[in-house]
Amino acid sequence: MSFVVQDIAKTFGGQKVLESVSLSVEKGEFVALLGPSGSGKTTLLNIIAGLTQPDGGRLEIDGEDITRLPSGARRFGMVFQSYALFRHMTVADNIAFGLRVLPRAQRPGRAARAEKVKALLELVEMPELGNRYPAQLSGGQRQRVAMARALAIDPRLLLLDEPFSALDAKVRQSLRSSVRSLQKKVGVSAILVTHDQAEAWALADRVAVMNRGRIEQFDTPEMLRGAPATSFVADFLGIDMLER
Amino acid sequence: MFRMVPRPARLSAALAVAAFAVTAPVAPARADQVEILNVSYDIARELYAQINPAFIEQWDAETGNELTVNQSHAGSSKQARAILQGLQADLVTFNQVTDVQVLADAGFVSENWREEFPNDASPYYSLPAFMVRGGNPKGIKDWDDLIRDDVQIVFPNPKTSGNGRYTYLAAYAYALKQSGGDDAAAQAFVDKLLANVAVFDTGGRGATTTFVERGIGDVLITFEAEVENIRKAEAEGAYDRVVPSLSVLAEFPVAVVDRVAQKRGTEEVAKTYLDFLYSRQGQEILASFNNRVHDPEVVAAHAADFPDVELVKVEDVFGGWDQAMDTHFASGGVLDVLLAN
Amino acid sequence: MSLRQRLLIGLAVLFALIAIVAPVAAILTRAFGDGLGAWWSAIVEPETLHAIWLTVLTALIVLPINIVFGIAAAWAIARFRFPGRRALLILIEIPFAVSPVIAGLCFLLIYGAYGPVGAPLMNEGIQLMFNLTGIVLVSLFVTCPFVMREVLPVLQVTGEDEEKAALTLGANGWQIFRHVTLPNILWALVHGAILATARAMGEFGAVSVVSGAVRGQTMTLPLQVELLYNDYNTTGAFAAATVLTALALVTLMLRSAIAAVHPEAGGRT
Numbered sequence: 001m002s003f004v005v006q007d008i009a010k011t012f013g014g015q016k017v018l019e020s021v022s023l024s025v026e027k028g029e030f031v032a033l034l035g036p037s038g039s040g041k042t043t044l045l046n047i048i049a050g051l052t053q054p055d056g057g058r059l060e061i062d063g064e065d066i067t068r069l070p071s072g073a074r075r076f077g078m079v080f081q082s083y084a085l086f087r088h089m090t091v092a093d094n095i096a097f098g099l100r101v102l103p104r105a106q107r108p109g110r111a112a113r114a115e116k117v118k119a120l121l122e123l124v125e126m127p128e129l130g131n132r133y134p135a136q137l138s139g140g141q142r143q144r145v146a147m148a149r150a151l152a153i154d155p156r157l158l159l160l161d162e163p164f165s166a167l168d169a170k171v172r173q174s175l176r177s178s179v180r181s182l183q184k185k186v187g188v189s190a191i192l193v194t195h196d197q198a199e200a201w202a203l204a205d206r207v208a209v210m211n212r213g214r215i216e217q218f219d220t221p222e223m224l225r226g227a228p229a230t231s232f233v234a235d236f237l238g239i240d241m242l243e244r
Numbered sequence: 245m246f247r248m249v250p251r252p253a254r255l256s257a258a259l260a261v262a263a264f265a266v267t268a269p270v271a272p273a274r275a276d277q278v279e280i281l282n283v284s285y286d287i288a289r290e291l292y293a294q295i296n297p298a299f300i301e302q303w304d305a306e307t308g309n310e311l312t313v314n315q316s317h318a319g320s321s322k323q324a325r326a327i328l329q330g331l332q333a334d335l336v337t338f339n340q341v342t343d344v345q346v347l348a349d350a351g352f353v354s355e356n357w358r359e360e361f362p363n364d365a366s367p368y369y370s371l372p373a374f375m376v377r378g379g380n381p382k383g384i385k386d387w388d389d390l391i392r393d394d395v396q397i398v399f400p401n402p403k404t405s406g407n408g409r410y411t412y413l414a415a416y417a418y419a420l421k422q423s424g425g426d427d428a429a430a431q432a433f434v435d436k437l438l439a440n441v442a443v444f445d446t447g448g449r450g451a452t453t454t455f456v457e458r459g460i461g462d463v464l465i466t467f468e469a470e471v472e473n474i475r476k477a478e479a480e481g482a483y484d485r486v487v488p489s490l491s492v493l494a495e496f497p498v499a500v501v502d503r504v505a506q507k508r509g510t511e512e513v514a515k516t517y518l519d520f521l522y523s524r525q526g527q528e529i530l531a532s533f534n535n536r537v538h539d540p541e542v543v544a545a546h547a548a549d550f551p552d553v554e555l556v557k558v559e560d561v562f563g564g565w566d567q568a569m570d571t572h573f574a575s576g577g578v579l580d581v582l583l584a585n
Numbered sequence: 586m587s588l589r590q591r592l593l594i595g596l597a598v599l600f601a602l603i604a605i606v607a608p609v610a611a612i613l614t615r616a617f618g619d620g621l622g623a624w625w626s627a628i629v630e631p632e633t634l635h636a637i638w639l640t641v642l643t644a645l646i647v648l649p650i651n652i653v654f655g656i657a658a659a660w661a662i663a664r665f666r667f668p669g670r671r672a673l674l675i676l677i678e679i680p681f682a683v684s685p686v687i688a689g690l691c692f693l694l695i696y697g698a699y700g701p702v703g704a705p706l707m708n709e710g711i712q713l714m715f716n717l718t719g720i721v722l723v724s725l726f727v728t729c730p731f732v733m734r735e736v737l738p739v740l741q742v743t744g745e746d747e748e749k750a751a752l753t754l755g756a757n758g759w760q761i762f763r764h765v766t767l768p769n770i771l772w773a774l775v776h777g778a779i780l781a782t783a784r785a786m787g788e789f790g791a792v793s794v795v796s797g798a799v800r801g802q803t804m805t806l807p808l809q810v811e812l813l814y815n816d817y818n819t820t821g822a823f824a825a826a827t828v829l830t831a832l833a834l835v836t837l838m839l840r841s842a843i844a845a846v847h848p849e850a851g852g853r854t
Contacts, residue, residue: 051753314801
């Protein structure tokens with residue numbers, strides 16, 4: 001699987017939010033979009049997810065043009081910043097949702113769905129909690145349910161929108177490594193949006209540093225730190241480095 | 245963006261269609277099944293609830309056809325407006341000549357509608373009269389008594405109520421006669437009368453409530469028929485009727501609404517219905533509801549119910565309703581001047 | 586408890602007594618003044634029964650239309666930015682600002698037999714005013730803001746991310762509405778629907794203008810109450826009023842029951 005973002009542009013109310021953004025994600029690769037708020041990273045993720053239409057450019061997965069494909073048909077699993085769990089459904093129903101809404105011909109039977117939910121609950125290490133409602137879970141547990149729900153549709157690409165920002169520091173640390181190991185275990189390519197460098201370094205194979213709707217540099221963490229391509233990248237990383 | 249077609253939309257569409265089906269005018273199933281609508285004033289419900297079955301019986305006997313008479317009751321000005329907007333009235337039975345005239349002016353009713361039925365197309369009539377508290381403790385006998393300092397009056401505001409306008413004009417006509425036609429004297433008299441008004445309600449029913457339920461005032465002025473209807477509804481002897489020496493003729497005009505009746509083919513039955521109001525049987529029912537009628541035999545039979553009174557016509561004393569409205573009730577008219585005092 | 590608190594509570598109780606308890610008590614004493622038998626025979630008068638039926642029928646027709654329209658409008662306003670969105674937001678509040686009688690007159694002018702819409706339909710034999718259709722139309726007008734006003738704030742604060750999540754998971758519009766949006770707004774929706782229904786059943790002014798007041802045909806319960814009252818049929822009028830009061834009380838109890846179980850639904854307005 002390879003995913004390509006080509007010359008994506010987006011304007012909101014006369015303001016250019018994305019200008020000719022290009023990017024590629026290799027099979028099993030974990031890519032982070034890193035940048036300050038307003039840099040366009042969330043808009044780019046929404047365009048990839050199909051929640052926002054780009055004004056120009058192209059999205060391709062394994063050579064297939066998916067720029068105009070409806071969100072639901074892309075089969076991209078997305079974990080929202082707020083997790084966006086269905087508050088009226090149990091954890092198990094949340095996870096099974098993507099299977100339940102499949103057209104009848106493709107929909108697995110009830111038993112198969114239960115089997116899948118059980119496997120996913122075990123994968124995210126909360127096998128006993130299927131009957132709980134989201135309101136009865138801790139922040140970390142909710143995040144893992146959101147992961148499981150996104151993985152349930154066997155996604156071609158996993159999209160993570162600031163998935164750790166609502167958690168306290170301790171939980172964040174442990175969840176980071178579990179997200180990374182989950183992604184590896186499943187073998188799915190992933191794109192993470194974050195404003196937190198530490199997160200990007202800890203998770204990503206490659207990082208795209210974004211500023212004002214452009215990608216300033218797209219490289220491995222080592223290369224970014226070793227050879228920042230622009231002064232923005234140097235500043236952005238440097239200032240942050242001093243703080244640590 | 246995503247679209248949805250919620251299933252309830254279909255349900256409500258079905259219901260809307262059903263509503264249309266229920267209400268769309270349905271062609272009569274049988275040619276001899278006729279339906280007419282009598283659009284009438286607001287306090288005539290029980291009267292026509294007795295008239296209609298009597299007429300239906302007569303119609304059935306004469307033609308063998310099944311007839312339904314529907315009734316609509318509301319303030320007659322509002323009813324006239326509704327007909328102008330399409331209320332399918334085959335005929336009207338109003339309590340204001342002006343409201344039929346509105347229909348005539350708009351071409352719904354024949355121009356010379358007042359000649360189409362006897363007595364200026366008014367099968368019955370009434371007059372402003374007094375209702376006093378039981379035993380008449382203040383000894384009220386005529387309009388003169390109403391301007392005494394110790395008497396408080398209740399009647400609806402002539403600005404908003406046809407009933408109130410009749411009362412105003414009756415008092416005015418009385419004073420004109422007393423003074424030999426002196427308008428200044430008449431206005432002074434009405435001025436004193438207005439000064440004695442305890443409460444000005446907007447309509448007849450409100451005035452009745454003020455007088456009967458709130459116990460305000462010594463005398464309520466309203467149509468004679470209404471006085472009797474109120475007395476019937478209340479404890480016996482609680483109120484007395486007093487008929488003044490002079491009052492204004494209050495007509496109850498009727499007309500066939502040609503424009504509707506022609507279209508629906510109900511002209512004949514509508515005309516026959518109104519003729520029935522002039523028949524002995526019709527007049528008897530009208531009189532039993534305390535309306536004054538014209539049929540000599542019915543008048544004789546009910547002579548004791550209706551004391552003698554001198555009645556003047558608005559046409560004769562005030563030059564007709566249009567002029568009375570202009571002179572007295574329009575903005576800046578005599579009534580406004582007197583009320584400002 | 587301070588003196589001021591007592592005074593305030595006393596005032597509130599006094600107000601409730603004057604404005605609510607006393608009138609309801611008056612209705613009940615008048616209605617049952619001549620005994621239970623008189624009350625019952627006044628209720629089962631064919632015309633009063635018909636008025637009850639017509640009132641309920643109107644509410645039943647208006648309810649689903651209100652629900653669909655209210656949800657659609659609230660959803661459009663909460664989820665999308667489109668030209669005329671602000672106008673729609675203002676437009677939908679108009680029924681609360683316009684006097685119902687004026688609204689009724691406007692309907693007559695447009696949909697009456699000589700109005701721009703009414704006249705061509707009349708030529709086809711379709712009459713819009715002075716029948717059930719007219720009553721339903723004006724009832725819709727006066728009640729259409731309720732559902733939207735209840736649902737909109739709930740939609741605005743909840744569920745957009747959930748709807749997006751459902752979308753990425755492959756759900757279609759109807760599935761999203763059915764499984765995600767509807768459960769979120771359900772109680773606000775029920776609350777709005779109850780308010781709209783109460784208003785539809787109690788509406789007098791607008792209905793009075795377009796009803797035509799045909800006895801036993803286009804008289805809704807509030808109109809029937811006035812008619813009977815004007816006829817000096819006090820028992821009949823107040824007996825019919827007890828039915829309206831009972832309908833209102835049922836509504837009120839439903840509303841507070843919902844508010845008790847789902848506090849997020851009630852309390853507004």
